[in-house]
Amino acid sequence: MHPVITHSWNVTEAEARRIQRELAQKVELADRLPDPVRLVAGVDAAYETDGDRMFAVAVLFDADTLAPLETVEAEGVSPFPYVPGLLSFREIPILQTALAKLSQRPDLIVCDGQGVAHPNRLGLASHLGVVFDVPTIGCAKTRFVGDHGPVGNSRGDFAPLMLDGDEVGSALRTQDGVNVLYVSPGHRVSHATARDWVLKLAPNFRLPETTRAADHAVNALRQRVLTQNSGKNS
DNA sequence: GCGACAG
DNA sequence: ATCTTGTCGC
Known part of the structure; x- marks a missing residue:
């Protein structure tokens, strides 16, 4: 069958945080996107209830x-446990595997999670953006x-999300009366542009179409793989 | 010490 | 994230 790749960072939590502070220096908060953005991608991951398999x-x-x-x-194996603040170390490997399979490179990627709205200013979206040098938005x-x-x-209504005196994102209402989303620049996208894209991508529902899909x-x-596995006879 | 804590 | 029933509302 298809080989299940086991990614590993081989880093401790302390080392991971040091890497974040290092990579955070490379995050660009000014717009630097392709002239007309033609392709936008959405990524997401799911996990096996008990066990360390994961999907993206x-x-x-x-x-x-x-x-x-x-x-x-x-499909792969979780390379890192879930630790608040270190989500990217858990999801980036498999997200990279999935993104590499796209026939075309996206001009912009919308992630499930924070961008710079993070203790070290390097949430999942920012980490992904910096390592692949691609514009990203954290939603x-x-x-x-x-x-x-x-x-x-x-x-369209929003309020700046502040952290230690810095604007790190926006609490954005994407539909009348629904709960806000927390939108923050990942990489090479400004706060205003991040909000504009999330609004454009969410014309009918609270979440962007990219995230929903x-x-x-x-x-x-996940359902497909785990259910067929429960009826196996190897 | 206590509370908070993306997915 | 994942586990789960019914229930409120358009």
């Missing part, structure tokens, strides 16, 4: 029509760090 998918979208163009999958469903004031009740696909993959 990358879904490529036409940035203009928001039509899904390609979906690729990856999380819940807050991780920072604080913000009240947000209007209408789509990736989440749906990765859960389908």
Whole structure:
């Protein structure tokens, strides 16, 4: 069958945090995206309930029509435990495996998680962006760090997310009356551009189409693999 | 010491 | 993230 690749960082938590502070110096908060952004990708990961297998998918979208163009999958073994603040060390390896399978390189990648809204200013989106030198946006469903004031009740309303005096993201309302999303620049994208893209990618629902598609696909993959495995006879 | 804590 | 039933609302 397909080989299950075991990625490993071989780093301790302290070393991981040192790497973050190092890579955080390379994060660019100014816009530096392809002239017209044509391809946007969404990525997501899922895990085996008990065990260390994990899955990931990358879904490529036409940035203009928001039509899904390609979906690729990856399966592997968790290389790092979940530790708040070190999520990228757990998901980047398999996300890289999935992204490498795309037939075209995305102009922008939207991640499930934070960008620079992170203790060391290097959440998953920023880490991914720096190591692949690709524009990224962090779009999380819940807050991780920072604080913000009240947000209007209408789509497009937002409040700056502040951390230690720095603006690290936005609490953004993508639909009237729904809970806000925590949007932060990953790499080579400004705060305003990050918000604009998330709003454009979420015309009908709270979450961006990229996130919805990736989440749906990765859960389908997980279900598919784990259920056929439960009825095995090797 | 206590509380918080992306996915 | 994952485990889970019913239930409120358009």
